[in-house]
Amino acid sequence: MEKVRLDPNQLPPMPVALVGTLAEGLANFMAAAWITRVTIKPPRIGVGINHRQWTHGRIQETGAFSLCFPGPDLVEKTDYCGLASGRNADKSAVFDVYYGDTPGAPLIRECPLCFEVVLDQAVDLATHTFFIGEIKTVWADDAIVADGKIAVEKWNPLLLTMPDNRYWTLGNHVADAWSVGKALKKGEAK
Template identity: 35%
Template structure:
């Protein structure tokens, strides 16, 4: 599978439904990957994201050193590896190798794209020292966005395969998978609003 480019104006759509993500980083010959349930899109133009990265993690160390990170959207088929990525430290060895996660090269950042995911956002840190120190919250400007064309096209997610649906972490090893899509049309005075079409 070759990822397709997602227009930066639509990058928020890769995270807008609230999936758990894999955060990948690299600096000085080291790389790491961790899971993060607390992430979200922040803005459209330029596109921005937020993610919580605890100050004790190797991922945090590498993000602070490089000023870059990738948010990758795993599917249900990667749930076990996603849980493992969030449950062990990268200080004990290369988590990509330990988890059997291959990588794809990013186009704008050094951090790798975890292979097998369904979406990727390449990000550069927007330096906000106060919120980074106080809340472990990192803001990133999205500089490139990619998606698996089998799961995302024409500006929308679609999940023809159950095992490839994005996942949402609850706690204690429990996830939900994204459900079926449905559309609600905005009405004005009993008629469909043409501006909403």
């Protein structure tokens, strides 16, 4: 198959989260998809947020945030949280908000998976800050849990693709990671 050169502003599908913070005493949420795991022990996660976003300064003020991962049933509310600014709208009114163990990290009951995160560091970049935090508590609907872990096939997370700016869901399980390639590692495959 022939390769085609593309504009470098391409990204793979990304999980969508609603980043929660406290803003002037109210829960505030923004949609974000520039999220990645950073370390395993302790469990750290990072999220890129544009400097001009209302949430950006609120994370710096509180030192904490949440990542609430919606399913496709929340696509309209999720997109709204990416369109409206917490400076002008009370986005907490759109959700059933609750609090766990981490002050400054409001959670969304309708999201099947939520992380409470305490800020470790903020890496300032040209247009964004990459906020890295330790995951302190994870809350999941029991309907998406199997054997004490998230069962993705039961959850069906919302994904974003860019630059086409579309929401998607997952397809089928293809293979098991750190397993399917063992034959090649042992030199058994051709």
